[in-house]
Amino acid sequence: MHLTVKRDWLTKELKTNDLQDIVVAKSKVQVMSSGNVNITTIVGKHNVLVKDVLCIPQLTINLLPVNQLIKNDKVVKFESNGCKIYNKQRQLIRIANFY
Secondary structure, eight states: OEEESOGGGOEEEEEGGGOOOEEETTEEEOOOEEEEEEEEOSSTTOEEEEEEEEEOTTOSSOBOOHHHHHHTTOEEEEETTEEEEEOTTOOEEEEEEOO
16 A cells, blocks of 8 residues: 655545545554555656555655565665665666655
């Protein structure tokens, strides 16, 4: 499940009537809405559609689960300052820094 704090990133947004609260880091948080998010890659500046993203304003960061990236043919390499995400051709498509 992908999570974002940025409601304006969502496309095909569903309002909260169809959604429930979830537990994040042992706390119950309200899901404001859900939808899809386009992420622009570093290589070729292509858009990657991430579906079923939940908008949770109480979060302080956006979360993109590694297991879902791997299921979608991505490779995630962790380093001391963050991680790099590669496509199946081993081209760097995104960098995520640790805060």
